[in-house]
Amino acid sequence: MKWSEFFVTGEPLIYAADVAIVLTMVGIVFVLTYFKKWKWLWNEWLTTVDHKKIGVMYIICAVLMLFRGGVDALLMRAQLTAPNMKFLDAQHYNEIFTTHGTIMILFMAMPFIIGLMNIVVPLQIGARDVAFPYLNALSFWLFFFGALLFNISFVIGGSPDAGWTAYFPLAGNEFSHGVGNNYYAVALQISGIGTLMTGINFLVTILKMRAPGMTLMRMPMFTWTILITCVLIIFAFPVLTVALALMTFDRIFGTQFFTMANGGMSMLWANLFWIWGHPEVYIVILPSFGIFSEVVSTFAQKRLFGYKAMVGSIVGIAFLSFIVWVHHFFTMGAGPAVNSAFSITTMAIAIPTGVKIFNWLFTIRKGKIRFTTAMLWSLAFIPNFVIGGVTGVMLAMAAADYQYHNSYFLIAHFHYVLIAGTVFACFAGLHYWYPKMFGHILNERLGKWTFWLFMIGFNICFFPMYFLGLMGMTRRMYTYSADLGWTPLNVVATVGAALMGIGFIVLCYNIYYSARYGERDMTGDPWNGRTLEWATASPPVHYNFPVTPVVEDLDAYWVMKKKYGGFQVKEEDLKPIHMPSNSGRPFWMSVAFFVAGFGLVFKWFALAIVGALFIVLGLILRSFEDDDGYYIPVDEIKRMERAARKGA
């Protein structure tokens, strides 16, 4: 392989990106060295097993990936603004919509949700950490290096270009020669393993580590959605693991799973992909429902309406999510009987989802509503998501789907559910739990600017796409001719995308502004919250709770405040607290995964084997490790509690 093939060449945009990457790296190294922060970075972050810090790292990565995926989106909108644009060529456009989709789902939505669940779930159930803190760190670093591997593809070797669904035979060797789709297969595999371990970790955590008195039916709704999401992860992600492994075998070792000759079956890929892919959609939306439930209940200052119906509908949605996958390819010829069955199951999902919508509406009804930024996101979610949901039911009708399939109508539909559902939830959750993460509140005024810019921009961008789809504009086309009459609506959509971009910039400025001037949260409970995370300091001391709280009812902290005036800790009740030790191994093992993956992508098998040997070494060292963690003595706890509570 020549160097000119190794590095992507020929595009001014790519050279600009090369320069930006080098400058950023030099900048980071310079800042860390100048301020003597290397040791701090290693001890406080890279080796941490603290669920709160891991959660923060997930969210930082998710925001960076939102930037990357957002730039991809803006490039696409720029190309489509006017007919016959020459801004991007067909190949570059293919690469950009592929990375946009993959990054937004797997490296933005997933880590954002997993980040919030890392920070919040142990606090909500009154635990000191997750069940397997070391594994949690490994999960994060596998995600991180998987994402890194995926992201370097656009400057080294070339990006995947077969769409985020990577359908065969297009994604096979016959039609995609470069290394781009190898990156897809290997990078998703690495971060997918991390996600699977997160699912196991949090399922055990929620089942076994709840505070005394917190029965399943007293769990906060966010924790409930995470519990069910974990079950989805555990049963859906192995399917992705297999699908990607088969893809890797086909592309790198020349097997015949999805090929055109020798008995291969390309439709098998579509089935495997969506057997994972559809539950995956619910993996990012159920936690979002959980976030909205918490926010709506807190800011309507009422107990969540229909708690049991809410739990039942989550379970129902999770079950149905596994039996709808064929609706992603109604037009591929499965026949009327199969299509009808999947049509019905798909429409059935609207029932439990509708139940949840009404529960939120009834929670708001007669509540004393406080219009905070988090609440605005949650209120905007309801009508926007309903638009996405109703058009989803339209798409679910198999016969009608032949008209909409892979048109901009579909694009508009899934952006209405994924943005109005998941992205709004991420922003709501970010504003809501920000004081818990960092000890200060995100500026509400700037937050509302972000909200209005982004929410209005979102509707201006995606609502016209419904009509573009009905007018015949299909997905993934990189340009169109002027006489089709699509230009005005495309111009409108691009204006909307720009507004969303401005909203994102305001959010980033808000993060900076609030860190410097934001209101400090000295109480630990800035929103008059209802669940246990608000019983801790902001940010919580690393052991979370000095003594394990006792739960008497749903909305545990609300009850505590009413009955006892808060979470009462008597110093004589303190006992030494056991905590897990930090470890650098998850970090370097994930580096080894990265090296092995990089070798596999380029078929440099010697490098892949070296990486694999280091992975095995890491496993052996872990097996022989005899580290039982350490105890924090009572005097130390007293000192830390006083320091954390000095403002209260």
Next chain:
Amino acid sequence: MGEAAHRYDGTLPLEYRTQESRLNILGFWIFLGAEVALFATLFATYLVLFQRTGSGPTAGELFEVKDVLIETLLLLTSSFTCGLAIFEMRRGRLAGLLAWLLVTLLLGAGFITFEIREFIHYVHEGATMQTSAFLSSFFVLVGTHGAHVSLGIGWMILIIIQLLQRGFTPKTARKVFIVSLYWHFLDVVWIFIFTLVYLLGMVI
């Protein structure tokens, strides 16, 4: 974690006594649930593809009954000896545990040896994983199981070394118990492979 992690219950078997062990064992059961999903996907793939032989041999033409029967006997027996190992552990007999683990390990190694021989034989016949969709799915399904068994052997060796170094502790007992769960799981998967791959392949 917290003091809960070290909540000790002396009435339970050694491997269940600490809270940490109980969490680990539950976590491993859930992991096995994920493994069931993984193998189920591989089986589904195989069943979709196994009659799509292209220009290559069919299952009936290819499979060697004798080798497969020997592999089956070796692995099923190893599952039984693995059960005996846990039985010895519950009786508190370290020597018995070690002996039966060693037997399990040797039977597993025998299984792998025969499986590799079987694979080499097929490749010599010109049946490689690149030949047809049937053979791709066959080698990946059976090979994934074989890779699991090999990993299990390596893992068991590490645990035997730790047993020799540290003797019975709640931790080593838990590790033995978990590896035994893993081993029995692989045995169950093999029964499905034997039925759905080899028996079905020789009938149809």
